[in-house]
Amino acid sequence: MHEQGSKGCLIIIGGNEDRKDERRILREVAREVRGGKLVLATVASRRPEGYFDDYQRAFSDLDLGDLVELYVEDRVEAGDRSKLSVLDDAAGIFFSGGDQLRITSQIGDTGIEAKVRALYERGGVVAGTSAGASVMSETMLVKGTSQITHRIGDLHMAPGLGLIRDVIIDQHFAERGRFGRLIGAVAHNPRVLGMGIDEDTAAIVRGDRIDVIGSGAVYVVDGTHVTHSNVAEGQSDCALALHDVRVHVLPDGNGYDLKERRPISPDN
Amino acid sequence: MHEQGSKGCLIIIGGNEDRKDERRILREVAREVRGGKLVLATVASRRPEGYFDDYQRAFSDLDLGDLVELYVEDRVEAGDRSKLSVLDDAAGIFFSGGDQLRITSQIGDTGIEAKVRALYERGGVVAGTSAGASVMSETMLVKGTSQITHRIGDLHMAPGLGLIRDVIIDQHFAERGRFGRLIGAVAHNPRVLGMGIDEDTAAIVRGDRIDVIGSGAVYVVDGTHVTHSNVAEGQSDCALALHDVRVHVLPDGNGYDLKERRPISPDN
Numbered sequence: 151m152h153e154q155g156s157k158g159c160l161i162i163i164g165g166n167e168d169r170k171d172e173r174r175i176l177r178e179v180a181r182e183v184r185g186g187k188l189v190l191a192t193v194a195s196r197r198p199e200g201y202f203d204d205y206q207r208a209f210s211d212l213d214l215g216d217l218v219e220l221y222v223e224d225r226v227e228a229g230d231r232s233k234l235s236v237l238d239d240a241a242g243i244f245f246s247g248g249d250q251l252r253i254t255s256q257i258g259d260t261g262i263e264a265k266v267r268a269l270y271e272r273g274g275v276v277a278g279t280s281a282g283a284s285v286m287s288e289t290m291l292v293k294g295t296s297q298i299t300h301r302i303g304d305l306h307m308a309p310g311l312g313l314i315r316d317v318i319i320d321q322h323f324a325e326r327g328r329f330g331r332l333i334g335a336v337a338h339n340p341r342v343l344g345m346g347i348d349e350d351t352a353a354i355v356r357g358d359r360i361d362v363i364g365s366g367a368v369y370v371v372d373g374t375h376v377t378h379s380n381v382a383e384g385q386s387d388c389a390l391a392l393h394d395v396r397v398h399v400l401p402d403g404n405g406y407d408l409k410e411r412r413p414i415s416p417d418n
Numbered sequence: 419m420h421e422q423g424s425k426g427c428l429i430i431i432g433g434n435e436d437r438k439d440e441r442r443i444l445r446e447v448a449r450e451v452r453g454g455k456l457v458l459a460t461v462a463s464r465r466p467e468g469y470f471d472d473y474q475r476a477f478s479d480l481d482l483g484d485l486v487e488l489y490v491e492d493r494v495e496a497g498d499r500s501k502l503s504v505l506d507d508a509a510g511i512f513f514s515g516g517d518q519l520r521i522t523s524q525i526g527d528t529g530i531e532a533k534v535r536a537l538y539e540r541g542g543v544v545a546g547t548s549a550g551a552s553v554m555s556e557t558m559l560v561k562g563t564s565q566i567t568h569r570i571g572d573l574h575m576a577p578g579l580g581l582i583r584d585v586i587i588d589q590h591f592a593e594r595g596r597f598g599r600l601i602g603a604v605a606h607n608p609r610v611l612g613m614g615i616d617e618d619t620a621a622i623v624r625g626d627r628i629d630v631i632g633s634g635a636v637y638v639v640d641g642t643h644v645t646h647s648n649v650a651e652g653q654s655d656c657a658l659a660l661h662d663v664r665v666h667v668l669p670d671g672n673g674y675d676l677k678e679r680r681p682i683s684p685d686n
Contacts, residue, residue, distance in 0.1 A: 377681075
């Protein structure tokens with residue numbers, strides 16, 4: 151496991167986080183932003199209308215310095231100086247949901263991506279929910295059937311933003327029955343740790359340490375000790391075989407050490 | 419792990435087995451019955467009409483000696499000599515789907531249950547699908563929310579028929595997103611192995627060996643090496659924590675050794 155280099159903080163949310171009541175996760179985002187400016191990137195959505203109002207309401211009494219929207223219609227816009235300057239004095243960015251491929255195809259290798267990376271490296275916050283969560287890994291899950299045992303070949307992956315290394319993220323995890331597809335992704339290369347995040351639940355990454363908050367759980371799928379897999383031999387419609395996968399179920403208060411690949415109990 | 423004592427064979431099906439086309443699993447049931455008589459026990463259902471016709475059609479060209487229905491309206495009927503005699507010369511029994519509590523509450527500790535056990539012990543076949551699968555374990559899963567991370571306290575278990583020891587069975591597994599609840603059941607007592615069976619998939623148990631057939635997979639959840647669990651401490655609406663669970667994904671051709679608690683690759 152490589153060390154995660156940045157001084158910043160990732161807040162990776164499994165989608166559908168509480169935006170009305172206790173707002174446990176958004177409160178944590180605001181706390182990390184420390185009264186600074188948060189940029190809401192709605193670029194994952196083809197119809198971003200409503201997202202900003204919704205989050206503005208949710209964050210209204212949570213002591214943000216400022217909340218501003220960043221939307222780009224296409225790649226050309228992602229190089230616009232006016233778009234780029236929004237990120238200059240930001241303390242954090244929050245990617246809302248939609249389609250993870252829209253995020254990477256619109257801002258991948260643009261000035262915006264460089265600014266997001268710079269923000270993270272100088273100690274800023276990068277948060278993302280649903281599609282905005284998936285996009286944080288180096289290789290991201292794009293598509294794959296839920297609620298069925300994973301079929302070899304039925305999994306689409308693509309390069310993500312690469313803010314967290316050697317991890318592949320899935321969201322809406324228990325809610326959409328995605329255990330099969332995450333285990334399938336890990337089978338492709340057990341170097342990569344699977345991280346399945348439930349709705350209204352977040353994995354907060356600071357350096358090599360992950361802390362879990364929210365009402366569900368984070369599932370870590372570790373293929374290090376896998377003894378048998380049929381991923382390379384099987385037909386593409388063939389059901390996955392995988393022996394000796396290690397799984398950790400981590401609810402609020404639990405953590406995970408990415409370097410040691412070990413779960414952390416609430417009392418540690 | 420205790421040794422499984424019987425000379426018989428269990429065919430534990432995750433529900434919704436193919437009854438029209440290839441009928442891989444029903445073909446295996448018929449093969450094990452070896453031209454003998456198969457009793458279709460529709461007792462799990464409150465409205466058993468149609469089940470018998472459906473299975474009669476499905477088994478029609480599969481070389482069964484005879485297919486007869488066994489239904490009991492209530493516990494009194496479960497002691498009827500005419501009902502009991504149906505099982506005397508049977509080579510196998512097949513429990514169709516419905517409600518597992520109906521099976522155990524109607525025939526538990528009756529003459530029928532004794533005859534099923536005797537059939538199994540003399541080398542007969544006990545098959546069951548969906549509710550008929552759950553009922554085979556000593557402690558069976560009755561109810562528990564699917565598609566959500568398991569909440570401590572949200573799991574109802576009851577004594578089953580006890581044909582397989584130290585195993586707890588769940589069905590419609592990937593299809594209904596039941597990983598959370600099976601892992602929750604295992605957390606209660608890691609002596610018990612979790613066995614989640616997909617639809618159109620069967621675990622065939624002969625002695626200590628399990629073989630998997632069908633289009634999905636059997637998930638074995640082994641809690642032997644669990645290092646942390648909050649089952650006893652947590653509030654009942656609290657999400658489950660469980661560290662170091664071992665999981666095996668076993669599709670068609672894979673197996674499992676119950677005594678050694680080890681998966682078996684297709685080439686063994």
